Amino acid sequence: MEVRWALRSYRPIMAHTIRATGLRKRYGAVRAVDGVSLEAGEGEFLGVLGPNGAGKTTLLEMIEGLREPDEGEVTVLGLPVWPRNAALLPRIGVQLQATSFFERLTAREQLRTFASLYGASGARADAMLETVGLAAKADTRVEKLSGGQAQRLSIACALVHDPEVVFLDEPTAALDPQARRNLWDVLRAISTGGRTVVLTTHSMDEAETLCDRVAIMDEGRVLELGPPAALVRGLDVPARVSVPSGRLPRAEAAALPGALDAADDGVSLVVSTRDPAAVLAAMGARDALDGVQVRGATLEDVFLHRIGREYRA
Amino acid sequence: MNTGVVRSLTRALFVGFVRDRAALFYTLLFPLFFLVVFAGVFGSADSPRVEVARVAPVPLLDQALAHDPGLRDTIEVTAYRTPEAAVRAVEKGDADAFAAQDGGTLSIRYSVADRVQSGIVQSLFGGLTQAANRAATGERPAYRLEARQVEDASLSAIQFFTPGLLGWALSMAGVFGASTTLVTWRKNGLLRRLRLSPAPLRSVFAARVLVSLVTALIQLAVFLGVALLPVFGLRLTGAWWMSIPLVLAGVLAFLGIGMLVGAWARTQEAASAVTQLIVLPMAFLGGSFFPLDSAPGWMRTLSYVFPLRYLNDGMLDVMARGLGPASALPQIAALLAVAVVTSLAAARIFRWDAT
Numbered sequence: 001m002e003v004r005w006a007l008r009s010y011r012p013i014m015a016h017t018i019r020a021t022g023l024r025k026r027y028g029a030v031r032a033v034d035g036v037s038l039e040a041g042e043g044e045f046l047g048v049l050g051p052n053g054a055g056k057t058t059l060l061e062m063i064e065g066l067r068e069p070d071e072g073e074v075t076v077l078g079l080p081v082w083p084r085n086a087a088l089l090p091r092i093g094v095q096l097q098a099t100s101f102f103e104r105l106t107a108r109e110q111l112r113t114f115a116s117l118y119g120a121s122g123a124r125a126d127a128m129l130e131t132v133g134l135a136a137k138a139d140t141r142v143e144k145l146s147g148g149q150a151q152r153l154s155i156a157c158a159l160v161h162d163p164e165v166v167f168l169d170e171p172t173a174a175l176d177p178q179a180r181r182n183l184w185d186v187l188r189a190i191s192t193g194g195r196t197v198v199l200t201t202h203s204m205d206e207a208e209t210l211c212d213r214v215a216i217m218d219e220g221r222v223l224e225l226g227p228p229a230a231l232v233r234g235l236d237v238p239a240r241v242s243v244p245s246g247r248l249p250r251a252e253a254a255a256l257p258g259a260l261d262a263a264d265d266g267v268s269l270v271v272s273t274r275d276p277a278a279v280l281a282a283m284g285a286r287d288a289l290d291g292v293q294v295r296g297a298t299l300e301d302v303f304l305h306r307i308g309r310e311y312r313a
Numbered sequence: 314m315n316t317g318v319v320r321s322l323t324r325a326l327f328v329g330f331v332r333d334r335a336a337l338f339y340t341l342l343f344p345l346f347f348l349v350v351f352a353g354v355f356g357s358a359d360s361p362r363v364e365v366a367r368v369a370p371v372p373l374l375d376q377a378l379a380h381d382p383g384l385r386d387t388i389e390v391t392a393y394r395t396p397e398a399a400v401r402a403v404e405k406g407d408a409d410a411f412a413a414q415d416g417g418t419l420s421i422r423y424s425v426a427d428r429v430q431s432g433i434v435q436s437l438f439g440g441l442t443q444a445a446n447r448a449a450t451g452e453r454p455a456y457r458l459e460a461r462q463v464e465d466a467s468l469s470a471i472q473f474f475t476p477g478l479l480g481w482a483l484s485m486a487g488v489f490g491a492s493t494t495l496v497t498w499r500k501n502g503l504l505r506r507l508r509l510s511p512a513p514l515r516s517v518f519a520a521r522v523l524v525s526l527v528t529a530l531i532q533l534a535v536f537l538g539v540a541l542l543p544v545f546g547l548r549l550t551g552a553w554w555m556s557i558p559l560v561l562a563g564v565l566a567f568l569g570i571g572m573l574v575g576a577w578a579r580t581q582e583a584a585s586a587v588t589q590l591i592v593l594p595m596a597f598l599g600g601s602f603f604p605l606d607s608a609p610g611w612m613r614t615l616s617y618v619f620p621l622r623y624l625n626d627g628m629l630d631v632m633a634r635g636l637g638p639a640s641a642l643p644q645i646a647a648l649l650a651v652a653v654v655t656s657l658a659a660a661r662i663f664r665w666d667a668t
C-alpha cells in the first residue's frame with residue numbers, strides 16, 4: 001500500500017479527477033458541511049472518516065451532484081456536477097447510504113434494469129452479480145435479501161457500467177467479515193485499473209488497507225487529510241507492548257529501559273514506549289516474552305485523538 | 314428519449330406490478346366483483362315486469378295478451394287458489410296486482426309499498442280498459458301512440474354497469490398507481506438514485522405511463538370478456554372500439570391526478586387518504602354506480618368537475634347507446650386536457666427527496 005502511494009504521490013497530477021472548493025451546506029442551524037475543499041487525482045483511492053453526523057454523506061452527495069451546495073463548487077472529470085449533468089453521469093458510479101430498489105424485482109432483474117439505464121449489457125450485469133457474490137441469490141426478490149446482500153446488490157448497481165469514478169457511502173457497513181474482504185478485493189482491483197474511488201467508512205482498518213489518503217471529518221470540517229501512514233506517524237503516540245498478566249510485576253515493567261508507563265488490568269500488562277525494541281529486549285532478558293503483542297499507533301488513535309473520546313449524539 | 318431504456322424499464326415495472334397481489338386485486342378482481350353483484354341485483358329490473366295474480370280467469374286480460382304478443386314480455390299471470398292467497402301474495406310483494414273480472418267490471422288490488430310498480434299497474438290496467446272500451450264501441454282511434462326506445466337495445470343493467478364500473482376501476486388503478494409510485498420512490502430513495510443515472514427522467518415516467526396504459530387495456534379486455542358472457546349478456550354497439558382511445562385518455566387523466574397527489578403528499582398514508590377522497594366521490598358523482606339522468610341538477614352540474622364523468626359518458630355512448638365514433642371526441646379532448654393540466658401542476662411541485 002505504502003509503496004504504491006509513494007509512487008503515485010510523486011507522479012505529477014495533470015488534472016484533478018475530483019475538485020471540490022469551499023463547499024458549505026447548512027440545514028437550519030446545523031452546518032452539515034462547513035467549508036470543505038478536497039481534490040482527488042486520477043486513480044486515487046480517497047477515504048472519508050468521521051463520527052455519525054460529521055457530514056460525510058452530505059459532502060459526498062454534493063460531490064456526486066445530488067445536493068446543491070449553499071456555497072462552493074465541484075468538478076468531476078473536469079465537468080461541473082451541478083446542475084444535473086447528463087454527460088458526466090455515465091462516467092460515475094454511485095452507491096447511496098440507503099439502499100433503494102425497484103419493488104418486487106429479483107436481484108438479477110434489478111441489476112439488469114440498472115444496467116439498461118446505463119446502456120450496459122445484461123451479460124455484464126450477470127457477471128457483476130457474480131463479482132459481489134450474489135449469484136446464488138440471483139432469483140431472490142430484493143425485499144427478501146438480507147441487509148448485507150442488499151448492500152452488495154446496491155454496490156453492484158454502482159459498478160455495473162464500469163464507471164471511471166466511483167462513490168461509495170459506507171459500502172461495508174452491513175457486511176460480514178468475509179464479504180467485506182471480498183469487497184475490498186473488488187475495490188482494490190477497480191482502483192488498480194486506474195479508476196478513482198471515494199468511500200466513506202467508520203472502519204479504520206478499511207481506511208488503512210484501502211485508501212491512498214483519508215480525510216478525517218467532524219462537524220462539517222476536514223480535520224486531517226493525508227496518507228494513513230503519514231497521519232499515524234504524525235500523531236506520535238507511544239507503541240504498546242502487552243503480555244499476559246503475571247509474567248512481570250507492574251512496577252518492574254514500568255522501570256524497564258525505554259518504558260514510559262505500565263498498566264495491569266488483571267488480564268494484560270501493557271507497557272507504553274517510544275522504543276519498543278529496547279522494551280522487548282529487556283523483557284526477553286527476563287524471559288517474559290511468552291504471548292507478547294506489540295501494537296503501534298493506528299488510524300483509530302489518530303481518529304480518537306482528533307475527535308475525542310466522549311460520546312456525542 | 315431512449316427507447317431501449319424505456320422498454321427495459323417498462324418491463325421491470327410491469328413485472329413488479331404483476332407481482333403485487335394487492336394492486337392486482339384492486340385493479341381487476343374488486344371491480345369485477347362489483348360488476349357481478351350489480352348485474353345480478355339490478356339485472357331483473359331492466360324491462361319492468363308486472364306480475365298479476367288471479368283466481369278465476371280474467372277475460373279482458375286474456376284477450377289483450379292473445380292480441381298483443383309484446384304484452385307477454387311485460388305481464389306475467391299466475392293463478393292462485395283463493396282470493397285470500399292472491400291478496401297475501403300482493404302484500405308480500407310476490408305479485409304486483411290481484412286482478413278479477415265480474416262481468417263488465419275489472420277490479421284490481423295492489424300495494425303502494427313500491428310506488429313505481431303501483432303506478433305501472435294502474436296505468437297498465439287503465440290502458441287495457443280503455444282499449445277494450447274503444448274496441449266495444451267500434452270507434453276508430455283518433456290518435457295512435459307509437460313508442461320506440463332510442464337505444465337499439467334496452468339499456469339494461471349490464472349495459473350501464475360495464476362502462477361505469479370499468480371507469481371506476483380505471484380511476485382507482487390510475488390515481489392510486491401514480492400517487493403510490495411517486496411517494497414510494499421518493500421515500501425509498503429510488504428517485505434520487507435514478508437522478509444519478511444518465512437515463513432522462515422522462516424515460517422513467519414514460520415507462521411508468523406505458524405500464525398503466527397496458528394495464529388499462531387489460532382491464533378493458535377482462536371487463537368486456539366477463540360482461541359479454543351469456544350470463545351477463547352485454548351487447549356491444551357499433552363504435553365500441555372507440556372505448557379504447559377513451560380508456561387510454563382516461564388513464565392519462567387519472568395518472569395526472571395521481572402524480573399531483575404523489576408530488577404533494579409526503580407519506581404513503583397521506584397519499585392513500587387523499588386518493589380515496591378523490592376517487593370515491595368521483596365514482597359516485599361521475600356516474601359509475603348509478604345513472605345521473607335522474608339525479609338533481611346541481612349533482613349533474615357538479616359531475617362535470619370529475620374526469621370520470623367524461624369517460625363514463627363517452628364509453629356509455631359508444632358501447633351501449635350506439636352513438637358513432639365521433640361522439641367520443643369531445644370526451645377524449647376533455648380527458649386529455651385534465652391530463653395536461655394535472656401533469657403540469659405535478660411537475661411544478663415535484664420534489665426529488667423526502668426532506
Ligand SMILES: Nc1ncnc2c1ncn2[C@@H]1O[C@H](COP(=O)(O)OP(=O)(O)OP(=O)(O)O)[C@@H](O)[C@H]1O
Binds near residue numbers: 052058
Ligand atoms: N436532509 C437533511 N435535513 C436536515 N438535516 C440534515 C439533512 N441531512 C443531513 N442533515 C444533518 O446534517 C448533519 C450531517 O449529516 P450527514 O448525513 O452528512 O452525516 P454522516 O457523516 O453521513 O453521518 P453517518 O455516519 O451517520 O452516515 C447531521 O447533523 C444531520 O442531522
Ligand SMILES: [Mg+2]
Binds near residue numbers: 056057058097169
Ligand atoms: Mg452518512
